[in-house]
Amino acid sequence: MKLAIHKRPGSFSDRWIEYCKLHSIDYKLVNCYADDIIEQVKDCDGLMWHWHHADPKAILFARQLTLSLEKSGxxxxxxxxxxxxxxxxVGQKYLLEAMEAPIVKSHVFYSKKDAVSWVSNTSFPIVFKLRGGAGSINVRLVKSKAQADRLIRRSFSRGFPAIDRYSMFKDRLYHLKRDRDLAALFGVCKGFARLFVKTSIEKESHREKGYVYFQEFLPKNDFDTRVIIIGERAFAVRRYVRTGDFRASGSGVKGYERELFDLELIRESFDLSKKLNTQSLALDFIYDTEGEMYIVEISYGFVTGPFYDDCPGHWNSDLEWIPGNFKAQYFMMEDFITSIKQASH
Ligand SMILES: Nc1ncnc2c1ncn2[C@@H]1O[C@H](COP(=O)(O)OP(=O)(O)O)[C@@H](O)[C@H]1O
Ligand SMILES: [Mg+2]
Structure with missing residues (x-):
């Protein structure tokens, strides 16, 4: 058995490579962006690539490369x-509705007319989101019909940059207020400079337009709950909202105590991961005013490092608690290797 790994420092690949070395797994490093990537993985049983949502190049072809390799076995x-x-x-709205999973009521419109007509009959506030983005940068509270109309007009004209310098700058300011340290100050200075200079990522990334996405606003959530399922294992983090804001993701303020998490939520997350047949599934939940939990969004990727490394334990699929720190990327490796062995039997 041999694995192909695309190395991206700071991503899951750091630990995948570490795992291969520790367990003497044969692997080679490949470059997914190269023209001959199919040739590069010819002598391997599988490819592992932690591609990032904010990488416009990966967005162009990661899914196509994945399916093509799967078709070849x-x-x-x-x-x-x-x-x-x-x-x-947008994809998640259809998927979760089709699976009858509890997604926060979400609406997508592909014409100005449909969007304006829906907005005329809705009550405010509502939440406006772009289909992509993380750390809350593309999520806004819409307090009035006039504000919604402005967003609709823009969605069907010049659109929005997928990566927004101004929101990123506001996010850096938030981190400075929270941490009051030199690193955060440096971040703000860098963000300020970036307001005037486009990065290559921004130059290459597409604009979001031609649709508009709104979600029902669920008020009074001081935190969201992220549950991550990797095969038969679950772990969870509570993320508190930024002060004076309704958005939790990217705030960096978190809690891990086992008591913070309802086992029913863990069970539901396992069920959805089984139905969707996912290798790694992070689910973000918030409450409605009756105390019911709803999914805000799902994703496969999450940050590598202390944020999740500090989890004090995890649950197995029998919902038993297994105390102790772990590396989520090792779980991915264990399952990936098992799936290759099973396929070759
Ligand atoms: N419909 C909603 N009602 C209330 N709060 C929400 C809603 N949607 C998102 N949030 C809050 O905003 C944060 C970011 O939203 P999310 O859709 O997860 O975007 P991102 O992809 O940037 O993480 C969430 O962590 C949650 O705290
Ligand atoms: Mg989120």
Whole structure:
């Protein structure tokens, strides 16, 4: 057995490679962006590539490469079931509705007329989102019909940059207020400079337009709950909202105590991961005013490092608690290797 790994420092690949070395797994490093990538993985059983939602190049072809390799009998992490809806809230709306999963009521319109007509009959506030983006940067509260109309007009004209310098700058300011340290100050200075200079990522990324996406606003959520399922294992993090804001993701303020998490939520998450057949599934939940939990969005990727490494334990699929720190990327490796062995039997 041999694995192909695309190395991207700071991503899951750091630990995948570490795992291969620790367990003497044969692997080679490949470059997914190269023209001959199919040739490069010919002598391997599977490809592992932690591609990032904010990489406009990966967005152009990661899903196509994945499905093509799958058609030739190779295993891929993330596979199509795991990744096709990644960073695509529009795709997730259809998927979760079709699965009858409890998604926060979400609406998508492909014409100005339909959007304006829906907005005329809705009550405010509502939440406006672009289909992609993370850390809350493309999520806004819409307080009035006039504001919604402005967003609709823009959605069907010049659109929005997929990566927004101004929101990123506001996010850096938030981190400075929260941390009051030199690193955060440096971040703000960099963000300020970026207001005037486009990065290559921004130059290459597409604009979001031709649709508009609104979600019902669920008020009084001081936190969201993220549950991550990797095969038969679950772990969870509570993320508190930024002060004076309704948005939790990207705030960096978190809690891990086992008591914070309802086992029913863990069970539901396992069920959905089984139905969707995912290798890695992160589900973000918030409450409605009756105390029912709803899914805000799902994704396969999450940050590598202390944020999740500090989880004090995880649950197995019998909902038993297994205390102790773990590396989620090792779980991915264990399952990936098992899937290759099973396929070759
Ligand atoms: N419909 C909603 N009602 C209330 N809060 C929401 C709603 N949607 C998102 N949020 C809050 O905003 C945060 C970011 O939204 P999310 O859709 O997860 O975007 P991102 O992809 O940027 O994480 C969530 O973590 C949650 O705290
Ligand atoms: Mg989120």
């Amino acid at each position: 190779k295993k891929v992490f993330p596979n199509s079931d795991t990744s096709w809806h990644f960073d695509d809230k």
